[in-house]
Amino acid sequence: MTPPPPPVLRPYRPGDREALFDICVRTGHVGEDARHLYPDPGLLPDIFAAPYAVLEPGLAFVVEDGGRAVGYILGTADTASFVDRYRAEWLPGRYPAPVPEPATLAEAMTALMHDPERMILPELADYPAHLHIDLLPSHQGAGYGRRLLETFLAALAEQGVEAVHLSMLTANTKARAFYDRVGFHEIPVPDPGAVTYLGRSTR
Numbered sequence: 001m002t003p004p005p006p007p008v009l010r011p012y013r014p015g016d017r018e019a020l021f022d023i024c025v026r027t028g029h030v031g032e033d034a035r036h037l038y039p040d041p042g043l044l045p046d047i048f049a050a051p052y053a054v055l056e057p058g059l060a061f062v063v064e065d066g067g068r069a070v071g072y073i074l075g076t077a078d079t080a081s082f083v084d085r086y087r088a089e090w091l092p093g094r095y096p097a098p099v100p101e102p103a104t105l106a107e108a109m110t111a112l113m114h115d116p117e118r119m120i121l122p123e124l125a126d127y128p129a130h131l132h133i134d135l136l137p138s139h140q141g142a143g144y145g146r147r148l149l150e151t152f153l154a155a156l157a158e159q160g161v162e163a164v165h166l167s168m169l170t171a172n173t174k175a176r177a178f179y180d181r182v183g184f185h186e187i188p189v190p191d192p193g194a195v196t197y198l199g200r201s202t203r
Contacts (some may be wrong), residue, residue, distance in 0.1 A: 004066065007139065009147050012053055012060035012072065019069035020053060020062075021045040027134040030172045038106050043095070047113045048132050049074060051090045055082065061151050063135065063144045070139045073148040075131030077161045079119050086116045123189045127165035127199040129156050149182055156202040165199040167192075 012020070024045040028034035038044060052074035053060045059076065062069040076082035091114065098111035112118070119130065131152060135145055156164060165187060168175050176196070184198040 007063050007065035007070065007144065009061060009063050009144070009151060012057060012062050012069075012074075016062055016069045016072075017050070017053070020049050020072055023069065023072060023134050023136055024049040026136060030169055031174055038109070040106065043106060043109055043113075046094060047109060049134075051086055052076065052082075052132065055085050055090060059152065059155055061148055061155075063139060063148065065139065071133075071135035071144055071148060073131060073133040073152045075129060075152060075164070077129050077156055077159050079124070079128055079130050079165075083116045083119055091116070121189060121197075123187055124165050124197065124199070127163040127187065129161045129164040129202070131164055131166050133166075145178060146182055153202045161202055163199055163201050165197055167195045167197050169194055170196045 021042060025035050025038070025041055026033050028044045028048075029037055034044060035041060049072070056074070056076045060074045061072065063071040095110055095113060098114050099107055102108040102111050124130075131149075133145060133148055133152075135148075153164065166179070166184070168179070170176075170192075171194070176198075179198050182200075184200045187197040187199045189197045
């Protein structure tokens with residue numbers, strides 16, 4: 001019997017959208033499955049994945065296995081410009097305005113969606129790019145995350161971008177161990193809440 005072909009890393013394609021949403025939700029709760037937490041399965045992807053694939057497709061890459069994406073890296077070369085485009089091109093009409101006092105996790109995430117300016121912090125000015133990376137548990141620990149990151153960093157470097165940042169839930173210790181291994185360092189930010197900011201050079 002001929003063995004199946006190995007997973008491949010390639011640019012994102014519009015046909016990957018369903019898999020992109022699935023990956024985002026299945027890793028959306030401190031790295032674990034979040035499907036039970038959100039009545040609308042599109043909410044998390046519409047904040048953390050889809051806008052990057054639509055607005056910055058040249059910086060979107062996936063790992064494909066068996067004809068389906070099982071992991072991705074997405075981001076932007078310029079956070080400030082992305083925030084402007086997100087508000088002007090992505091957000092209008094997509095979700096109702098958040099309630100004044102969110103009472104559920106979904107309401108809190110909707111409030112987050114409507115506040116893209118939260119991504120612009122003076123402490124991050126030296127790290128203009130930012131990214132999101134997720135892999136299904138079945139494909140973690142096999143080197144695909146590192147390969148995705150290397151591909152993304154090379155694409156940023158080609159654009160002359162010298163540094164990138166990300167934010168992660170501080171409770172996600174498994175993700176933090178990965179970021180430490182691939183060269184990220186902590187960026188001090190006053191009152192960061194539940195997240196930690198990390199950055200590194202693109203070279």
